[in-house]
Amino acid sequence: MKDFTTKDIRNVVLLGHGGCGKTTLVEALAFASGATNRLGRTADGNTISDFDKEEIKRQFSINTSLIPLIWEDTKINILDTPGYFDFVGEVEQAVSAADAAVIVVNGKTGVEAGTIKAWEICEKNNLPRMFFVTGMDDDKASYRQVVEELTELYGRKIAPFHQPIRENERFVGYINIVKMNARRFTGIAQYEETDIPDYSVGYMESYREQLMDAVASTNDELMEKFFEGEEFTADEINKAIYDNVVDGSLVPVTMGSGQNVYGAFMLLNNIVRYFPAPNVLDDVDPDRPFSAKVFKTIADPFMGKHSLIKVMGGTLTTDTAIYNPRTDVEEKISRLYVLMGKETIEVKQLAAGDIGSIAKLNGVVTGDTLCTKGNNVEYPKYEYTVPYTYMRYKVANKGDEDKVAAAIAKLLDEDVTLKMVNDKENRQLLLYGIGDQHLEVVASKLETKYRVKIDLTKPKFAYRETIKKTAKAQGKYKKQSGGHGQYGDVIMEFSPLGDTEKAYEFSEKVFGGAVPKNYFPAVEKGIAECTLKGLLAAYPVVGINAVLLDGSYHPVDSSELAFKMAATMAFRKAFMEAHPVLLEPIATLKVTVPDRFTGDVMGDLNKRRARVMGMEPADSKQVIIASIPMSELYGYSTVLRSMTGGYGDFSYEFSNYEQAPSDVAEKEIAARADKVDKGEL
Numbered sequence: 001m002k003d004f005t006t007k008d009i010r011n012v013v014l015l016g017h018g019g020c021g022k023t024t025l026v027e028a029l030a031f032a033s034g035a036t037n038r039l040g041r042t043a044d045g046n047t048i049s050d051f052d053k054e055e056i057k058r059q060f061s062i063n064t065s066l067i068p069l070i071w072e073d074t075k076i077n078i079l080d081t082p083g084y085f086d087f088v089g090e091v092e093q094a095v096s097a098a099d100a101a102v103i104v105v106n107g108k109t110g111v112e113a114g115t116i117k118a119w120e121i122c123e124k125n126n127l128p129r130m131f132f133v134t135g136m137d138d139d140k141a142s143y144r145q146v147v148e149e150l151t152e153l154y155g156r157k158i159a160p161f162h163q164p165i166r167e168n169e170r171f172v173g174y175i176n177i178v179k180m181n182a183r184r185f186t187g188i189a190q191y192e193e194t195d196i197p198d199y200s201v202g203y204m205e206s207y208r209e210q211l212m213d214a215v216a217s218t219n220d221e222l223m224e225k226f227f228e229g230e231e232f233t234a235d236e237i238n239k240a241i242y243d244n245v246v247d248g249s250l251v252p253v254t255m256g257s258g259q260n261v262y263g264a265f266m267l268l269n270n271i272v273r274y275f276p277a278p279n280v281l282d283d284v285d286p287d288r289p290f291s292a293k294v295f296k297t298i299a300d301p302f303m304g305k306h307s308l309i310k311v312m313g314g315t316l317t318t319d320t321a322i323y324n325p326r327t328d329v330e331e332k333i334s335r336l337y338v339l340m341g342k343e344t345i346e347v348k349q350l351a352a353g354d355i356g357s358i359a360k361l362n363g364v365v366t367g368d369t370l371c372t373k374g375n376n377v378e379y380p381k382y383e384y385t386v387p388y389t390y391m392r393y394k395v396a397n398k399g400d401e402d403k404v405a406a407a408i409a410k411l412l413d414e415d416v417t418l419k420m421v422n423d424k425e426n427r428q429l430l431l432y433g434i435g436d437q438h439l440e441v442v443a444s445k446l447e448t449k450y451r452v453k454i455d456l457t458k459p460k461f462a463y464r465e466t467i468k469k470t471a472k473a474q475g476k477y478k479k480q481s482g483g484h485g486q487y488g489d490v491i492m493e494f495s496p497l498g499d500t501e502k503a504y505e506f507s508e509k510v511f512g513g514a515v516p517k518n519y520f521p522a523v524e525k526g527i528a529e530c531t532l533k534g535l536l537a538a539y540p541v542v543g544i545n546a547v548l549l550d551g552s553y554h555p556v557d558s559s560e561l562a563f564k565m566a567a568t569m570a571f572r573k574a575f576m577e578a579h580p581v582l583l584e585p586i587a588t589l590k591v592t593v594p595d596r597f598t599g600d601v602m603g604d605l606n607k608r609r610a611r612v613m614g615m616e617p618a619d620s621k622q623v624i625i626a627s628i629p630m631s632e633l634y635g636y637s638t639v640l641r642s643m644t645g646g647y648g649d650f651s652y653e654f655s656n657y658e659q660a661p662s663d664v665a666e667k668e669i670a671a672r673a674d675k676v677d678k679g680e681l
Contacts, residue, residue, distance in 0.1 A: 004075040006286045006353040007277045011077045011310070013094045015121065016104035017114025017646075018060060018083030021134040023050050024258035025104055025267075026067055026080045032189055032264035033069040033076075035340070039188075039261070048341040049080040053448050054441055062441060064090040064296065066308065066339045066355060071268040077355045083114050085646060086438035088385050089417030093366065095121055096382040097295040097310040097355055099282055100275040101129040102267070107141030107255065111149040113646030119154070128245050128275060131158075132267055133255035139169040143255050144203065150253060151210075159214040159241075160207040160253045162266070165200060171257065175200060176266070177207045178237060189261035218244040238273065245274045246281065278310075278353025286352035288313030289375040290320055294368045295382075298357075299410040301449055303344070306337070306357045307364050312379065313371075316356070317349040323373040327363045330373050335359060366416055384416045387432040388651060389637045391439050392460065394429070396453035407450035411442060418442060425540070426460040435637040461631045462585050463668060464657050465534030466543040467578035470495040475570030477562050487554040488562030490515065490523055492570040494578055497545040500657045503531040504541075508548040515551040515563070522560035523548055526567030535572065536580050536665075537672040542657065546571070582665040583657040585630040591640065592623050593648040600643050608632035609661075627655065631664075 014022045023042055026049050030036045040047035045056035049065035061082040069076045079094035081087075095101070103118045105111060122129045133146050143164050151158045165173040165182065173184035175196055184194040196204065216226030218240050225232065232240070244250035254270060256263015278284040296308040309316075316322075316336065323330040337344045337357040350356040364370070367381040395404045408420055408431075419432035433439040439456060447453050472493045479486040497505055506524040508515075515523070524546075531541040551566070589610065593601055601624055602612055610628035617623075633652065640648040660668070 003347075003349055004351055004354065006279050006284065006351050008074050009077070009278055009351065009353045010074060010271055010275050011079070011097060011099045011278055011353070011355060012271055012275060013079040013091075013098035013101045013127075014081060014104060015091065015095075015101050015114075015118035016083050017106070017109075017112040017118075018085075020083060020104045020106040020109070020112070020114065021258050022080055022083060022104045023047050023061055025132065025134055025264075026065075026078060026258075028189075028256075028258040028261040028264040029069055029076075029078065029268060030067060031261055033071050033268060035067070035069050039259075051342040054444055057444075058441075060084060062087055062090070064094040065341055067341060068338050068355075069268070072272050074272045075354070076268070076271055084437065085114070085117070085641065086433070086435040086441070088434055089415055091121065092382060092384050093296040093416060095125050095127065096293075097308075098127060099278050099280070099353075100271075101127045102271070103129055103131050105131055105133050105146055105150075107133045107135045107143055107146060108138045110142070110146050111153065113644075116153070116647070122248075126248065126281065128248060128281075130245065130252040130254065130270060130274070132263070133253065134258050134263075136164055136255050136262065137171045137257040137260055141171075147207075147253055150251075154251065156214055156217055157249055157251050158253060159211045159250050161211070161270070162254050162263070163200060163204055163207055164255060165197060171262065174255070174263065174266075175204050177204065177211050178241070179234075180208070185260070185262055189264065191265075214250050215240045215244075218249060242274050246276045282353070283312060283379070284353045285313050286315070288352075289372050290314035290316055290322075291369065291371040291375070291377045291379075292316060292322075293379045294364055294366055294370065297364075297366045297413045299413045301410075303342070304359055305361070305413070306339070306344075306359050307361050307368075308339070308355065308357050309350075309370065310355050311350045311352050313352055313377070315349055315351050321372065322358075322361075322370045323376070324361075324364055324368055324370060325376050325378050326368055329363060331362060333358055333361075365413065385434060386651065387417050387419055387434055387438075388633075389435050389439065390421070390430045390432040390459060391436075391456045392428045392458065393431050393443070393454040393456050396455050400452050403450070404446065404452045404454060407446050407452050410450070411445060415442075423459075423462075425462060428460055430459055431456070435641070436635065437638075458634060463537065463539045463660070464500065464542045464583040464585075465536050465539050465580055466500065466541060466583055467494060467496055467575060467580050469577075469579040471574040471578035472549070473570045473573035473577070475566040475568065475573065477565040477569060479562075480557075485554075485557040486559060486562040486565075487557040488519070488522075488551075488559070488564075488566035489553065490551040490563065490566045490570050491549045492523075492567065492574065493547045493549055494571065494574040495545045495547075497543045500543045500583060502542065504528070504544040504546050506546045506548075510548055510550060514553075515548065516553060516558075519553065519558065519560060519563040520548065522563040523567040525560075526564040527571055529564075530568055530571040530575075534580070535575055536582055537669045539582070541575075542583070582660045582668060584660040584664065586655050586658050587628055587630050587633065587652040588655045589626045589628045589633070589650060589652040590623055591626070591648060591650045592618060592621050593644050594621050597644045597648060598622050598624060601640070601648065604639065604643060608636075628652075629658075629660075629664075630654070 067078040081091040163175040183191040291313040292309040298306040369378045421430040476489045534541040610626040
């Protein structure tokens, strides 16, 4: 692959709803540009970008793939992303390296939740964008309907560039609204010039007016010309389109069919003509010393570890010594690659703005900055979506613990939205992800890629125990076994503290030296150890006010151990007399949904024992704020997406502990009774 300068590079991310046709469009673009001489199909598992075993098995994208294409002496780095929401981390990694986006919309299904989320991602990251309506060879596809939906959502900035020509319900060609000419398809990736059909003139004029209105609204001079009825020149149109696509005030809509490579040529042309080079909007400068940001990591058992980088300054060559400011490590690279799907292509250099890969970098992780020593720079880290769905995992086969840990570590390197937590309190290992499907794919990857198996189950939740009443008890520990014995005697009162953030507070009201002061710490230690594991279900005890009132001692046989044991005995007696209860963890939940779903969401929250505390408007959506038991959030991501058609998002954070209802408490206590008796918890 030849070398390219910054101005001749375009970094384009493909976004859109799951199943809208992004991967098929990539195949069409690769075929049209000559990068491949065959058209792969998702159903056949032979596409360039969906090469992972999981993707082939499931027939949808899971990972972001990089596909570099050459068109009109311009290198277009296509970043093909998953459309399903569970894999949003892959999308965000790609977006962090992109300079523009093509949002793919299926002409049959129209604007979907993933379309709107794609737009929101572009807005958040200030990405220039255009829409590509695919699947136009389906007789139920409607370009006009999609344009109307987009215009209703986003207003005058929507600018249709093309119009389909249909004959006998078949997609046979298109009209170029910008150039005012027409082409008829003659075969796969083939076409010929043709006349504009009379029956298309009405819509064509309407689209032309919409496009010219969008062009005119970009500056006062063009607006004045538009109102005076003057025609814009081709140069004025193209310059206005470029300027306003770059600043986001104009969003072209084009269309075609990935399956038949219809529209691929004009999409490539539009990318080169109207999308910016990397240095136009991003902090890219070819004249600075070398620097790059690592936006994605591939840790594959066959390919090895690859750090995908976007060069931000200077030129990276194979003899460059690169420095990682985070780890303070410098190393010289010997090979440099660009990726074409799973294929690695060795290159000699990468210019500022280009995307490539370096293999086997020591200690380098996603988000790191690479530079030359002495020219230190660190780029801001991208804020990725926080994973809130979690499940417990167990190693299926004894002896595989180390293998599973090593394999999960590799997946954590790759996946910025996967998290592993060792929950020592509940003696469980947890995997956090974006949704249930995400975690299911992780388990499947471990089995197919790394030959280790885990079982995913419902997690244990961090309940607590406390008391509701006051109780007084005596604990006397007396033991004689020849020689010195053991003697400790305490009378203690236990009452609710009113603060569940503390395990206990200890104080003493001993008069006359009934218990010597030097044994007070031993008494407190006994209480502290008792609060680690309650008597109801062996959960930690919180909110206890423990007061030492009285007791007695032996001048020879008393010891710290004896008074610790006496305090333990007093705690155990009093705890069961002081109306012990189970507390459940409560979270503050925020659910963001379009207005039309608020009723359904609130009804579902009521079933989950949630208390809705309020609602806040957010653009065209509502944020429902509720207090909810943590246990009721299990499986919530799947339910919310199903209920809202993918439009709903949620987040939560731990808030406090509250008394669990009797039915919940009884069930939890009964479930742990055997293990409490056996001392296994």
